[in-house]
Amino acid sequence: MIGARRLVSVATLVTFHAHLDDECIACGGVMRKAFEEGHRVVLVVATRGEHGEVPPGFLADGEPLWRRRVEETEAAAEILGAKRLEFLGYTDSGMMGTPENDLPGSFWRAPVEEAAAKLAAILREERADVLTVYDDYGTYGHPDHIQVHRVGMRAAELAGTPRVYQSTVNTDHMRAGLAEFAAKAAESGIEIPAVDGLDQLGKPAAEITAAVDVTPWLEVKRAAMRAHASQISEQSMFLAMPGDAFAHAFGTEWFIRAGQGPGITETDLMAGL
Numbered sequence: 001m002i003g004a005r006r007l008v009s010v011a012t013l014v015t016f017h018a019h020l021d022d023e024c025i026a027c028g029g030v031m032r033k034a035f036e037e038g039h040r041v042v043l044v045v046a047t048r049g050e051h052g053e054v055p056p057g058f059l060a061d062g063e064p065l066w067r068r069r070v071e072e073t074e075a076a077a078e079i080l081g082a083k084r085l086e087f088l089g090y091t092d093s094g095m096m097g098t099p100e101n102d103l104p105g106s107f108w109r110a111p112v113e114e115a116a117a118k119l120a121a122i123l124r125e126e127r128a129d130v131l132t133v134y135d136d137y138g139t140y141g142h143p144d145h146i147q148v149h150r151v152g153m154r155a156a157e158l159a160g161t162p163r164v165y166q167s168t169v170n171t172d173h174m175r176a177g178l179a180e181f182a183a184k185a186a187e188s189g190i191e192i193p194a195v196d197g198l199d200q201l202g203k204p205a206a207e208i209t210a211a212v213d214v215t216p217w218l219e220v221k222r223a224a225m226r227a228h229a230s231q232i233s234e235q236s237m238f239l240a241m242p243g244d245a246f247a248h249a250f251g252t253e254w255f256i257r258a259g260q261g262p263g264i265t266e267t268d269l270m271a272g273l
Helices: 022-036 065-080 112-126 143-159 171-187 215-227 243-250
Strands: 012-017 040-047 084-090 130-134 163-168 210-213 252-256
Touching: 012 022, 012 112, 012 143, 022 040, 022 065, 022 130, 022 210, 022 215, 022 243, 022 252, 040 065, 040 112, 040 143, 065 084, 065 215, 084 112, 112 143, 130 143, 143 163, 215 243
Parallel strands: 012 040, 012 130, 040 084, 130 163
Antiparallel strands: 163 252, 210 252
16 A cells, blocks of 8 residues: 555545546646545546547457546546546547547537536535646647636636646746756767657746645556556556656646746645645
8 A cells, every 4th residue: 555544534626637547647646645645536537538549459349448448547546546536428529620529529519617517516515625627728738628627617616616726737847857868868879859849738837836746656646547558558658758757757746726826836735724
């Protein structure tokens, strides 16, 4: 068993995501941290990740991809300490500009008020103290991630949830890490290909107001990623990168909270609760 936890829940964290596997990548550390500190953790996912690809033979005959991904998410949620897992019932919208955007039931096309009402009902039922969503760009421009921001912010208004944190990526931190690892690789005669589109990922450090050190839970994050085998293989960047690179990329989870800053003013989403 990793870590220890108190027996009495102090407060409730609801973390809202677009797809199955997003939770461990973006918020796996704060979820497990909250659990081990005795808080109640609830995971809400907008879709079941219906539109994706897996290698031939990965699924059993007749097995739908969404069912496998739900099972994987149940396993990951248990690893991360979530005591409740809910799906809002929308369909994965695919990448921006693809035909899946316009399919009936896609999350991207769902009326914000309708979806927000569904999430707000969960927030009220749980008496949520803290909600995590994504930043206004959805971290990297995925339509379902942008919709998580819109729906989550509105749901918090409807439910009166006092703290809302927008999960993001610290672009400056990521750029510095890539430069450092590229320099080390060059010293060893290894060439690392350039990473395109970094400016379209996350937010600059100046806009970020919360940084949570989750290095004590890095192995938990890796274990939760492994639970999502249909999406994160052992050969994927997430699981194949060396420990120091993984720690740089995933050892801090970054958030924006309205009314905080400038600069980092919070290092614990559950502080004082």
